Amino acid sequence: MKFFIDTANLAQIKEAQDMGVLDGVTTNPTLMAKEGIKGEANIAKHYVDICTIVTGDVSAEVIATDFEGMVREGELLAKLHKQIVVKIPMIREGVKAIKYFSGKGIRTNCTLVFSAGQALLAAKAGATYVSPFIGRLDDVSTDGLSLIEDIRIIYDNYGYKTQILAASVRHPMHIINCAKLGADVATCPLTAILALLKHPLTDSGLAQFLADAKK
Numbered sequence: 001m002k003f004f005i006d007t008a009n010l011a012q013i014k015e016a017q018d019m020g021v022l023d024g025v026t027t028n029p030t031l032m033a034k035e036g037i038k039g040e041a042n043i044a045k046h047y048v049d050i051c052t053i054v055t056g057d058v059s060a061e062v063i064a065t066d067f068e069g070m071v072r073e074g075e076l077l078a079k080l081h082k083q084i085v086v087k088i089p090m091i092r093e094g095v096k097a098i099k100y101f102s103g104k105g106i107r108t109n110c111t112l113v114f115s116a117g118q119a120l121l122a123a124k125a126g127a128t129y130v131s132p133f134i135g136r137l138d139d140v141s142t143d144g145l146s147l148i149e150d151i152r153i154i155y156d157n158y159g160y161k162t163q164i165l166a167a168s169v170r171h172p173m174h175i176i177n178c179a180k181l182g183a184d185v186a187t188c189p190l191t192a193i194l195a196l197l198k199h200p201l202t203d204s205g206l207a208q209f210l211a212d213a214k215k
Helices: 010-019 029-034 040-053 067-080 092-104 116-125 134-139 144-158 172-181 190-195 200-214
Strands: 002-006 024-026 057-061 084-089 108-113 129-132 163-166 185-188
Touching: 002 010, 002 190, 010 040, 010 190, 024 185, 040 057, 040 067, 057 108, 067 084, 067 092, 084 092, 092 108, 092 116, 108 116, 116 129, 116 144, 129 144, 134 144, 134 172, 144 163, 144 172, 172 185, 172 190, 185 190
Parallel strands: 002 024, 002 185, 024 057, 057 084, 084 108, 108 129, 129 163, 163 185
Antiparallel strands: none
C-alpha cells in the first residue's frame, strides 16, 4: 500500500520523505489556508515546491464547480509539474471533467466520495484515484471501512484500474485496516504514520538491549 501525507506543510512532507516511506501528497484548499498560502500564484508555487520534495504524485484540487471552470483550472494545474494529479469533486460536472481529463491523458483524483455508487461512476469516467473519506463517515456513525471493502469488491469484479485512495484517515488502525481490505493508498497526517512506529514491547526491548550492552 502506498502512503500519502495529507498536508501542505513543507516541513512535514520533508520529514515523511526522509523516512523513506512516502509515496505522494494530497492537499486541499483548507490545508493550503492552514499554512497561510493564499492567491493563485502563491498556491501554484507551493504545489511546485511540494513536487520538488517528493518523488510521487501530488494531488492539487480545483476550486471551480462548473465543467468549464474545472477544465480550465485542471489544465493549468497539470502544466505546473508532471507529478500533479488534478483533484476533482464527486459531482455531476466533476464526473464530466474526469472523463474529459482521462481523454487528454491528465490524471485525476475524484474526491469527496462517500458511497460505492459514487466510486463506480468515478471509475467508469476514468479517474486515476478515488478518495473515499472514511473518517468523516465514522463521524456520522457509518462504518467508513466497509466502504473501502465495497469499492474493492466492485473494482475487482470489473477490472477497474482506478486506485482506491483512502482519505480522512486519522489513526494507525485506520491505516492497518485499509491495508487489510486492499486499499491502494492511504493518505493521512504525519502523526498517523509515525504512530505505526510505536509499540511498548519495542520500547522495553530496546531499553533492555541497551542496558545489557552497558554491562
